[in-house]
Amino acid sequence: MAEKGKTGKSSVKKLENNLKAVEDQVLLYAKDLARIFTERKEKDRQIELTKQQLARSARIALLGELAAGIAHEINNMLVPAVGNLSLLLMDRSNLSEKAVERLELIEQSLSKASGMLQQVLDFSRKKPEKREPMDICAILGQSLSLVKYKLTKNQITVENNLLPDLPKLLVDDAQIEQVFTNLTLNAIDAMEPGGTLRIDATNHPEKSAKKQPYVEILFEDTGSGIPPEIIDHVFEPFYTTKDTGRGTGLGLFICYRIIEKHGGTIDVMSASDQGTQFKICLPVS
Template structure:
């Protein structure tokens, strides 16, 4: 309809609004399905550093256009881990996109992995992946709400508020956790911890 030349500007504007609203609803519905669907984890033996490197290459052009530097600091002595490549990569992409959205030209995003194993409070051994940006940071009052479904600090139409909820669900299904630290005006760090239970030996 928008391609028709006989439409008035008012009608065209209304149709554009409907189109944008429909797209937002589509994204929300898809997000809800991803959030609620208990898909089987298709685990495979993964080199985490290689997965991160591949994921960062997907973000290079977007970061370059915004003038944000991507830095990767791979840790050594990381074991191969059994994880769902597609789902875990979607977590990394979501966190990187959020970091990029929070950044301005001249900022940087650094992804690092632990040197060897990291033991959590329960005594489980695992690996850590940290994504740190030097962007705007997150207000303290928002930190406890970040992983709530539909919570978003983005402008209307630029986020469904489901990305972090879905990401946390995927990490938890791998037996892991995500923790956040942030300071307004200085940036944020999202740290993923994944246990080695079920890894290929």
């Protein structure tokens, strides 16, 4: 009897062990399934993101072409107007003081309009691209010194976290400076006095099948943020939420075109009242 009891106990033990092994296996399968499911979700998210990015870049390219076409036509009309105005002003001895004053006001408006059109045209013409190895920190420093007065006036603090080990990038320094300046000016416009603009740059030297080494530059402000119904449009030419005379809606369009021409990407993340983050990735070649 005792022997039988022992065998029974060991069979139960064996069964328990088997059950445990099955449980472990099921747990492993469950974990595998969860991992596959998460990976699948991440892949779907990436595909959706790429689709959205492609649609956005096609839309911006189309609007850019449209804007350039219109800019070209208006510019053709502006040229004779500016020419005739200059001729009139050259002969100012024949004009009354009031007339000169008015003509000078017209000249100012025309030159503003022409400057705006020129910005659109500059990025549609196929010009030879300047590419030289440049230090991103130096370009950022230059750009911040340009807007220093505005930063101080609006009591904005800049937290600058550019790591010293950043590689030099093959860029047109004047254009990249324009991108940094536009992003900083927009951040200033979006923030109350006391706001902070954080600028980070990190090196991503890893070379994988899909990605080439790149430098990531983040501009993060503590401003009003961008509502979801607006965020999809901010890179479009002439899209502005600012009052007439304060915004042209060209800043981010120009940033987008410059970064695209450098083989990089620019993205925006934001939510109302939670500040805005612009992320630029520039390839290291």
